[in-house]
Amino acid sequence: MKRLQFACICILGLSMAGSAFAHHSMEGFDRAKNVTLVGTVKQFKWANPHSWIELEITNDKGAPETWNIEMTAPFVLVRAGWKSTSLKPGDKVTVVGHPQKSGEPGALFVSVTTADGQTLTDRPPGAPPQPAAPPAPAK
Numbered sequence: 694m695k696r697l698q699f700a701c702i703c704i705l706g707l708s709m710a711g712s713a714f715a716h717h718s719m720e721g722f723d724r725a726k727n728v729t730l731v732g733t734v735k736q737f738k739w740a741n742p743h744s745w746i747e748l749e750i751t752n753d754k755g756a757p758e759t760w761n762i763e764m765t766a767p768f769v770l771v772r773a774g775w776k777s778t779s780l781k782p783g784d785k786v787t788v789v790g791h792p793q794k795s796g797e798p799g800a801l802f803v804s805v806t807t808a809d810g811q812t813l814t815d816r817p818p819g820a821p822p823q824p825a826a827p828p829a830p831a832k
Contacts, residue, residue, distance in 0.1 A: 721793055722763075722801040728792040730760055730800070737780035739767050746780060746805070748788055762790050764802040765815045772817050779813060780805070 732750035746762040764770065767777070780786065785808045790800025804814045 721795065722791040723794050724791045724801070726792055727789055727803060728800055730762075730788045730790070732760070732786065732788070734780050734782055734784040734786055735759060736782055739770075739777040741766055744770060746786075746788065746802070748786070758798050760788075760798040760800060762788055762800050762802050769815055773813065773815050774818060775813060780807075784808065 730748055730750050732748045735747040735749050738745040744764040744767055748760045748762055750758055750760060752758040787806045789803040791803065793799045802815060804812055806812045
């Protein structure tokens, strides 16, 4: 009986370790900078632990480019007034985000403005804007 209990505890522990391992820091984003992207929603992923916007823009060279905009968890977005249907493929939007430090086409979500002028953030209505993280110390 004790072996069965031990095995169950091990399985439970291992299953929780996978989700903890999958979580990552926001260190890859330059939170001292913002980038404004005007484009079309390719996909809006309403998922845990992070929701995502796949946004197709036209880059400086006139070519299409897909940006992955990392957001927070759906339960946080719901508190800020979001629904799983807030964005749909084909929607024309303007996204503001903190760009990736690597220069790859991706950003950490700050806000999105829809074609009808509605602006959504990850903050509840009336909450102060989230301050940018201080710059990392020079090495």
